[in-house]
Amino acid sequence: MREAAFIKQNLAKWKRYATEPTANPDELADRFIELTDDLSFARTFYPDSDNTDYLNSLTGKVHQTIYRNKKEKSNRFVLFWKQELPLLFRRYHRQLFYAFLIFAASVFIGAVSAAYDDTFVRLILGDQYVNQTIENIRKGDPMAVYKKTGETSMFLFITYNNIKVAFTAFVMGALFSVGTFWILLQNGIMLGAFQFFFYKKGLLLTSMLTIWIHGTLEISAIIIAGCAGFVLGNSLLFPKTFSRMESFRRGAKDGLKIVVGLVPIFIMAGFLEGFVTRHTQMPLFASLLIIGGSAALIVFYFLLYPYWLQARLSDERSVD
Numbered sequence: 504m505r506e507a508a509f510i511k512q513n514l515a516k517w518k519r520y521a522t523e524p525t526a527n528p529d530e531l532a533d534r535f536i537e538l539t540d541d542l543s544f545a546r547t548f549y550p551d552s553d554n555t556d557y558l559n560s561l562t563g564k565v566h567q568t569i570y571r572n573k574k575e576k577s578n579r580f581v582l583f584w585k586q587e588l589p590l591l592f593r594r595y596h597r598q599l600f601y602a603f604l605i606f607a608a609s610v611f612i613g614a615v616s617a618a619y620d621d622t623f624v625r626l627i628l629g630d631q632y633v634n635q636t637i638e639n640i641r642k643g644d645p646m647a648v649y650k651k652t653g654e655t656s657m658f659l660f661i662t663y664n665n666i667k668v669a670f671t672a673f674v675m676g677a678l679f680s681v682g683t684f685w686i687l688l689q690n691g692i693m694l695g696a697f698q699f700f701f702y703k704k705g706l707l708l709t710s711m712l713t714i715w716i717h718g719t720l721e722i723s724a725i726i727i728a729g730c731a732g733f734v735l736g737n738s739l740l741f742p743k744t745f746s747r748m749e750s751f752r753r754g755a756k757d758g759l760k761i762v763v764g765l766v767p768i769f770i771m772a773g774f775l776e777g778f779v780t781r782h783t784q785m786p787l788f789a790s791l792l793i794i795g796g797s798a799a800l801i802v803f804y805f806l807l808y809p810y811w812l813q814a815r816l817s818d819e820r821s822v823d
Contacts, residue, residue, distance in 0.1 A: 506549050513541055516744050521561055523594055524568070524816045526586035529756075531569050538562040586812065588764045591757055593809035595734050602687060602729035606722075609691020616692070617699040627696045636700075645706050646713045646783040649776070658777030665721055665769040669728035673735060673762045680736025687729045694722065712790045713783050717776035719797035724768045727805065731761035771797075 520534050542562050545555040592599065616623045625633050632648075639647040652660075668686070675682025701710035738754020739747060779785075779793065 506552060506554065509544070509549075510554060512744060517541075517558070517561060520565065522817070523590070524813065525590055526568075526582060526816075527591075528569075531565060535562070535565045535569060538565055583760075584764075586816075588760065589804065589809040589812050590816075591760055591764075592805050593813045595730055595757070595761070596806070596809070598733040598737065599727065599730040599805070601733060602683075602726050605684060605687045606691040606726050606729065609688045610695035610698075612688075613692035613695020613697075614699040614702075615695075617696040617703075624696050624700045627693055628700070633700070640704055640706070644783070645701070645704070645709060646780075649713070649781045649783070654778045654781070656777075658773050661717075661776045662769055662773030665724065665772060666766060669724060669731075669762055669765055669769065672725065672728040673731040673758050676732030676735035676758065677739070678736070679739055680733050683729050683732025683736060686732070687726070690722075690725055712787070712794075713780060715794050716780045716790060716797075717772045719794050720768050720772035720775070720801070723797075723801045723805075724765045724772065727765055727768075728762055731758040734758040734761065768801075 516537070520538065525531060525534070538558065539562055542555070542558045545552065545558050549555050613627070617627075636645065636648060639645050644650075649657075668690070672683050672686040675686055698707065698710065701707050735751075735754045735758040738750045738758075742750035745753065775793065775797075
């Protein structure tokens with residue numbers, strides 16, 4: 504193989520390894536094995552090339568990272584939440600952005616459909632829910648639906664259901680991302696129709712101050728689960744330098760970690776829906792505090808912190 508072809512085949516992978524550090528021991532081991540194979544090939548056929556020197560330097564940095572992280576294996580749980588998961592999100596921010604756009608467009612579709620078709624809300628939410636909510640509005644307690652079930656049973660059911668939806672969105676990514684797209688479309692349309700229903704009743708603000716107490720975390724987590732599904736689906740659609748099976752294996756592993764990382768978010772959302780949302784008469788500042796705090800948590804951990812962490816680790820590697 505000519506050197507130019509060798510570089511073209513592997514350059515994207517080398518750049519990713521150089522610019523996207525990872526603290527995942529399995530990923531580090533995979534990278535080290537691949538780099539040593541490439542380095543061995545380069546030393547055999549292009550011993551005097553600058554690219555061989557570059558590969559040698561890159562392989563050395565990965566080796567140092569492995570050695571430096573050996574003592575951290577006993578603290579694997581903390582390392583997962585502190586470094587591995589945020590760096591994983593940084594790698595897949597593009598898929599997260601796509602999931603957000605699809606969901607936002609679906610919400611718009613749901614709201615517009617409800618605006619132009621009076622039967623659409625009943626089609627999406629069901630006659631029983633709509634009739635019950637209309638009756639609750641007539642009684643002066645439009646959010647009474649969140650009070651009809653006991654706190655603990657509601658918490659457990661909602662948490663289980665949300666986790667099931669998240670794993671479904673992830674697994675459906677195996678259908679070349681189309682399945683994940685469909686899950687996001689369904690949930691977005693439902694949310695859009697739901698919110699327009701309350702808007703039409705003159706209760707949009709009331710509904711938002713109640714529903715988004717738990718919905719901020721719940722909806723954010725569904726979008727992030729969509730990101731995990733796209734990671735899985737795109738690994739089949741765009742295997743890059745890997746075989747399709749190897750790419751799928753990597754995508755499945757990364758996507759599963761993202762979904763597992765959402766479990767605490769769903770537990771918090773379920774707790775809020777089961778124990779807090781039912782208090783529909785709570786002060787305005789309390790609702791805003793919970794909603795704002797939930798939004799800040801999502802933005803910080805899933806968007807800002809990954810950027811900061813990657814930059815910090817890149818600076819540390821450059822010093823080494």
